[in-house]
Amino acid sequence: MRYISTRGEAPALGFEDVLLTGLATDGGLYVPESLPHFSLEEIRSWRGLSYSELAFNVMHPFVDDAIPADDFRTMLDETYAVFSHKAVAPLVQLDTNEWVMELFHGPTLAFKDFALQLLGRLLDYVLEKRKQHVVIMGATSGDTGSAAIEGCRRCEHVDIFILHPYERVSEVQRRQMTTVKGENIHNIAVRGNFDDCQRMVKESFGNQGFLGGKTQLAAVNSINWARIMAQIVYYFQASLALGGPDRSMAFSVPTGNFGDIFAGYLARKMGLPISQLVIATNRNDILHRFMSGNKYEQHQLEHTLSPSMDIMVSSNFERLLFDLHGRDGQAVKELLENAAKGPVSIEDYRWKHARKLFDSDAVDDKTTCDVIREIYEQNEYLLDPHTAIGVKAARNCRRDSSVPMITLGTAHPAKFPDAISEAGLTVQPQLPAHMADLFERDEHYTVLDNNIAGVQEFIAEHWKNT
Template sequence: MRYLSTRGGVGYKTFEEALFSGYANDGGLLVPEHIPQISLDDLKKWKNLSYPCIVEKIVSCFVTEEELPHKTLQKLIFSAFSRFDTDKVIEIASFGDLNIAELWHGPSLAFKDLAMSVVGELYSYFLSKRKKHVNIVVGTSGDTGSSAIEAVRGKDWIDIIVILPHKRISKIQELMMTTALDGNVHVYAADGFSDEFEITIKSLFADEEFVRTQNLCSINSINWARVMVQIAHHVYLYLRTANPIGSPVDIVIPTGGCGNIASGVFAEAMGVPVKFVCVTNENDIIHRIISSNDFTVAQEVKQTLACSMDIQIPSNFERVLWVYSGSDPESCKQIMGQFDKSGRAVIPEDLHKKLSGIRTAVATDREVLSTQKICYDANKYIACPHTSAALTYYYETSLNGSRKSSGTRLDSGELVPVVICGTASIDKFPDTLGKSGIRNYKTPRKIAELFQKVSRFCIMNKDEDWENTLRNKIDLLSRRAAY
């Protein structure tokens, strides 16, 4: 398997090269040269496998034995999930026909840990083998940063720079990053939303010489390995809820940057009978694209309770386009090039029709809070605001779109099973509970202790040259690693 750019200007890279890449230098994202297939017989054989075993199966579809020996892969996966608080890694809370997948049992209490923990182990394996130092640059809208830090903190051969949107995420999200005092962790708090500094990061990766000389890479979901590992949880959720194997399942995803839905679309393209619903907050660009072909950046990013979804430039939508276009680099180059240049693009009618197979809904803060309370009253289950956004589709409280009106149905008219992706623990967002009227919550000791720890971070002011600041820091880290 080799990897190439969605825009056709870069290829063919090995998995190891793709692992240590961010944006391709033509502006695109790396994808596999072909999409491997999972047969119905495979799915039936995998039905009772554990989640780590499913990860092993999926990674083996994209990485050869020569690049990563099977026994080594098994050891890396075992190590990756050793810090999760449940042996199952993923728990599924079921209430009648409602299934909430708890994807957040890792060290940073967010679904990003599922892939990030594996990617961190892959980094350690290849870097130790090559005796090579890298500088990782990660922009975060809330959860990715702490997950990335937990994946690589204290590891040899790695320095990580994380940029977070200062005072635009929950205090606990910030503290999970700024209290990581390991010598290889460097946190910057930018006076802006993640879309703003993502432009800066993309500019860094467009400088091919700088990327090469500084060994620059990213473990955001622009990194193919992140998307690859995330395919596994969609397969696992399908196997746990399909009845029988071979019949469809709806998976509802709270959506911001599109990393999770991109992984889901790859699972679908590999032959898994999954159908998807994307629920956005008021930063609804994905809803507008799919419902009305309005691929336009809004004038501003709205700050919401589901803050990790406060995104108007969904970087992984490009991979979704690539899959639905039939792996056509020219379509991606034209559409995404136009979007990069002007903040708007028009998707050809035939391609947009294919995209409409993904259903969408929008949840404002008001719907998020009311649904959080509805779910609690019905099930004594407290969902985080992002998960609550997805739950609006189930409870018919979203502004548009509901399971009753657009859920997948069998020939009999019966709705297929539905799984809500629970993307973070409520422990990261307790401030929403007072607003939704939920009282019986106790702060876990692990969270309370964050407020007693020392924080360390650097401010990047609005009028500062962010790219120059990051270039200087990266150069400093590279020179330090050389000694």
């Protein structure tokens, strides 16, 4: 399995190098040169497998011979053994043919654990094999940071620096990052928004001279292909639990950076019958505006009750654009260069092709609270604000009521008590036992200005092998 850049100018790489590289040298994102494809008969044969067994079948073609099969199986078993629910990704029914897939039973109570618990183990394996040390630099709008720290904190060959927007993540999200002790863990609160943090990460990958040639950066954000690869699995899991592949499924995905829903797009290309993918956004609705009106235009980023989706530059959208343009890297490069200057559109036939699968919706804070309250009153089931947006978008965009509609439940409601209160509910979800003392733990983080030179200087001074 080889991987190529969405901008067409970087060399093709194998899995190990893609794992460690993050962004391609031409500024693009890596994607597989070709996708594995599974027949309906093969997918059907996976019914009844454990989550880790299913994960092996779906992901092993991407890893290929970079990691021996037995070692990869062990990694997957260890990854999903730490989830608190035996089913790993259980389904909860809301209404007739309407479901939430709970993806928050990992150590940090968010869907990011599915990929980042595995990524930490993959990095440790490859870096030990190569006797190499790396510096992880990542940006988070709330959940990626804690999942990355939890997944990588025991890695012997890693220093990890996570940037989050100062005072723009929930208190639980912040404390999950800043209370983890470790000499190799560094939290940086940037006086800016998530897009500022993400831009610093991308620019740093493009020019790593601040590290003095002594180490290299590795990515934990969803620009890292391994993140996308791991998220494909739960689409297969949901389908098999509800009668697939002998019937098609629809999914609604709360998304900001487009990685989670892009995994669903790939699952479909790999042979899983999916008839509809709903892009669920908040007021930061660049993806909705594109999908509904073929106009990609950045607006001012707004702070909402669903902070993990407070993103205006959706990195993984580039991977979809690459496919929509017939895998023409030069066309993608030109389009994104123009998008940095102002609004852009793609050819009408390309946009209409995307609309055959994708629908979208944008949900404001008031409506989000209304949905949280409504679902609780109907089912005594508590949604976090991101999942509530997914449920609302699913109901607004649903094409066929006979097709199961599955909303990805991306985070535990205990991470967002302010949204629950604003919804007018007196019930407050409790943190699980392993986090019961979260608000009593000491925090450790550094507040820095929205300045890439200052951030890079901090990283250069604090990684442990300098």
